[in-house]
Amino acid sequence: MLCVERLVKQYPTGDTALRGVALEVPAGQVLALIGPSGAGKSTLIRCVNRLVEPTAGRVVLEGEDVTALGPAALRRARRRMGMIFQEFALVERLSVMENVLSGRLGYVGFWRSWFRRFPPADVEEAFRLLDRVELTECCDKRADALSGGQRQRVGIARALLQNPRILLVDEPTASLDPKTSRQIMRLICELCRERKLAALINMHDVGLARLFVERIVGLRQGTIVYDGSPDGLTPEVLTTIYGEEDWAERRRGPGGEEEEPEVDEQRLAGLT
Amino acid sequence: MTGVAAAARRWTAPPLIADPWLRRGLALGAAVYLALALGTLSVSWRRVWEGLDRGAAFLVGFARPDFVSRWVEISEGILESLVMTVVATAIGILLSIPVGLGAARNLAPRPVYLLCRGLVAASRTLQEVIVAILFVAMFGFGPLAGVLTLSFATIGFLAKLLAEDIEDTDPAPAEAIRATGASWLQLLNYGIQPQVMPRLIGLSLYRLDINFRESAVIGIVGAGGVGATLNTAFDRYEYATAAAILMTIIAIVMAAEYASGLIRRRVQ
Amino acid sequence: MPVRHAAGVRVWQRRARRRQLLVWLGWLAGTLLIVASWQGIAANTMWNFVWDAPAQGADLLARMVPPRWAYTGRLWRPLWDTINIATLGTLAALVPAVPIALLAARNTTPSAVLVRPAALLLIVSSRSINSLIWALLLVSIIGPGVLAGIVAIALRSIGFVAKLLYEAIEEIDRAPVEAITATGAGRAQVVTFGIAPQVLPAFAGISVFRWDINIRESTVLGLVGAGGIGLELQSSVNVLAWPQVTMIFILILATVVVSEAISARVRHAII
CATH class of the missing domain: 1.10.3720.10 (MetI-like)
Incomplete structure (x- = not known):
């Protein structure tokens, strides 16, 4: 379904974020990308839909080479890839409905979107998704009036309204509390199963990843160092991914909470 | 929304103004105003049509500006504008500091505060050109009237922003300085000045820039500077000369903006 | 370093000597510029008009009040x-x-x-x-x-x-x-x-x-x-x-x- 081949990304600053990453995601598989800050997780998923332009290598989606597409064809390819963001990335001054409907922008023309005249089928589907994420009541509220968990559900509805084949999910729970984090992860995984979507999920939280996904890929300094089932994540493997740390001790810790990794400055720099 | 049958749900974007009567009232008011304003506009389109040739001549003048034939007037005018700008900004800064201190609610006693705020308000409401007319009537034609005009305008601008800045300062350091037994002037020097200095420098540079631009204008009413030369050039339809003057002004403003950007970065 | 050793005593200064010199030079240049500019303006000013300004101002004020209220209609x-x-x-x-x-x-x-x-x-x-x-x-x-x-x-x-x-x-x-x-x-x-x-x-x-x-x-x-x-x-x-x-x-x-x-x-x- 999605095939990433020898992907390399070097930023103009000289930082190399990805050093020849190869990855294959079959249809319907939910996969978590884990790794320390600056390992290149965010760069990798942004290279898939070319929000970040890869330096070398190919991204092939359902047999189509995304890296070779012109602007118009790239926009059509992006419709098939829904994206969910860490800080929700909603347009705060637009209403919930407008945010959800913006998922259809790749399908409708400029003037239709300008006058907010989306096809009735799109509006109907948007309502269905809002029902599914339990936000129908809020449809005319402004996005900045919602709580974090609600906002992320709007973000999920927006991504699904694209009718995508794959979800690219960037740290979906990093701005949420532990309970909401689990709810959001559960929702994403349920929706993927219902709609038979593949998903590529960046995660900081190894414990949460173990709980929900069937395959885990560990990234360190732009290279894949682990690819397998969650059960294979032994302390030795975690050490290769994250470096020296007493993993057994941490798992025994009260509540099993992971400590938050430091702010990923390199990644932020890469975005701007 | 939930009560509606699932198959027939419609959605329209929520309007910017929720109250429909207010929305329609505002739209109607705007339409009536526009109709009235455009309807009472007295424009002689023939004159405009005839003028297009001159407009073209001006654009040609911009392509081939003439610095040479009126070089003496241009250079003297620009120099006078620059000189006026420097003196007026210096006087303006010197005067705005006490006025700004007086207009800061957290420093000045009530009567001083009101007096300074009144001065600031007067300076801000009066258009520079109007002030220039009055000063020219009092002090006679020449750059001195211009300098006084620009100094007065600088007070309104700088003192207001300085006062707001002082009111926004962190009170903790000032309190700590006061706790050491410092006098009022020492308090200013150690508690307030370090906090507001970078912005004051930035604003002063910005005002220098504004004063130069304004100095090109007040010459039209006889207060010195390049404005008089420009006025003459337009009166005689010497567009190439006018273009030369305008281009000089633009170049100086650009240079000033670039330089002040550099200085501001160093100060902060 | 703003701290200097003189005869075994540490002397603290706000700025290093070179920097202090530069600051003074900056002030000097600025002051000279302003003074020179001022002289340019003074040369182009008719000073007897200026000395006359308070009288002129008072005179102007006297002529300006009262405003001509009837004129408002034309405005x-x-x-x-x-x-x-x-x-x-x-x-x-x-x-x-x-x-x-x-x-x-x-x-x-x-x-x-x-x-x-x-x-x-x-x-x-x-x-x-x-x-x-x-x-x-x-x-x-x-x-x-x-x-x-x-x-x-x-x-x-x-x-x-x-x-x-x-x-x-x-x-x-x-x-x-x-x-x-x-x-x-x-x-x-x-x-x-x-x-x-x-x-x-x-x-x-x-x-x-x-x-x-x-x-x-x-x-x-x-x-x-x-x-x-x-x-x-x-x-x-x-x-x-x-x-x-x-x-x-x-x-x-x-x-x-x-x-x-x-x-x-x-x-x-x-x-």
């Missing part, structure tokens, strides 16, 4: 024109200012090497030239009247609005823009869905702010023949009809105060 029409010059000029400026701002903002410009400098040059040219000078130019081209005033106000306002707007665009949150791009939206859709909602309040605030400034500026455009109440001011000053001048000042002041109050209220409501 309403020019005042209406003045308000129209400011309002229509501002509206006319908003239309070109938006695309210019989009071309000038680092994150929306199609080309940072070619298009952005051109847009910035347009902005600085518009901003450098005061509306009164634009009016001078336009009166000479399209003839005296309200239209010259409107166009002058518009030309000056384009640069102002475009500058503040492009700065606002450069400060937006990038995440929603990225999200809208990721949905497969086109360039224009990214601007209208991702950027426009974020800068709309700023844009409205800037427009009202500029309108308020334009009211003030349009009161004097008549001095060069570009219509409005300034025309009356010009003719009254020319015939030294000071009571009429006072009346005009009162009316201008009232208009400016009212427009500033409106502008402040609207901006407060938006932000």
